[in-house]
Amino acid sequence: MITGRTAETRGTIMLLPHPRGPLSAAVTAAIRRPDESLIKVPDLPEPDVALHDPDFQLTLWVLYELHYRSFDDAPDAAEWSPVLLAVRGALETIFDIALERECAGPVDLLAAVPAEDFPDQLFALTESFDSPPVAEHVQRRATLDQVRELLLLRSIYQLKEADPHSFTIPRLTGAAKAGLVELQYDEYGDGRADRVHQDLFATALRGAGLDPGYGAYVDVVPAETLAISTVMSRFCLHRGRRGAAMGHLAAFEATSSVPSRRYAAGIRRVGLGDNVAQYFDEHVEADAVHEQLAVRGICAAMIKDEPGLQRDIALGAVACLAVDDLSARPLLAAWQDDRHLVDPPAPPRSLTEFATSS
Ligand SMILES: [Fe+2]
Ligand SMILES: [Fe+2]
Structure with missing residues (x-):
């Protein structure tokens, strides 16, 4: 179980997080003074532990975040600091090996299917992937605090939902570009500020x-x-990984609609309101459309134009499923043991009154 303070936030601005080890300590210190150009990088982890090492993952997360909204205490110059980019490159080499090892079997199978079968095989993979039933648990059995813990964990990505994949737009052409822009337009609220998914x-x-x-x-x-x-930033911030970026998007969308219905039901079952369920309600229908758009409209079009991208598209899709699986397994195991991975802050009394009276 992890406990402790949360990062200080002021509205949409955040400060650099607290280090989780020597690597994040060295890098966050260097970000604060990017002109001083030298970082003493401690020993880097082996690829086998890179996906599970909080110091390594936090460091990568921080380095990538410089390209999104960044931090209130990070100078703008840090984004393109050659020294920081070199450190990021070294971490990405390890990360890539870790992802290849995690995903290789299913990737090789999907990479070898005939191009015309790729969409159906990608859908088949998302359906057969042995993911832990977190959404089913939320729908039927989760406690109020387990649901709140899930929302807390998902906040790390969902508050910037769709932003990583938007970096891929200028790297695509033709049908794939048109499809991605159509999909992202929905993610950003179809022209309505009150419907932007990250704000929902x-x-x-x-x-x-x-x-x-x-x-x-x-x-x-x-x-x-x-x-x-x-993993999203690794693919989406690099033009050379545009295949993996869109494969990731396809798998993400293809595994969202049905679980979203379950999450919305669970949220209402524990007494949380429509304002909480609304985000998931929105994704039941939206992602049923998005999965077709991403798989058939974007990935299939990319393979048609550039057949050499098929393996990287497959890698992105499998990496999405595998990393989601890695995060879901310990969460479900903790819940089954009546534990939390992260204790959510105490709920307001208005929420607990419903939970104890139901
Ligand atoms: Fe969305
Ligand atoms: Fe979507």
């Missing part, structure tokens, strides 16, 4: 008595939760 998630957090601040819980979440975001 902030509303859900608020309704569950949690901090809706961007990055508010980065200090307390496990390495595997950070990896859900770092």
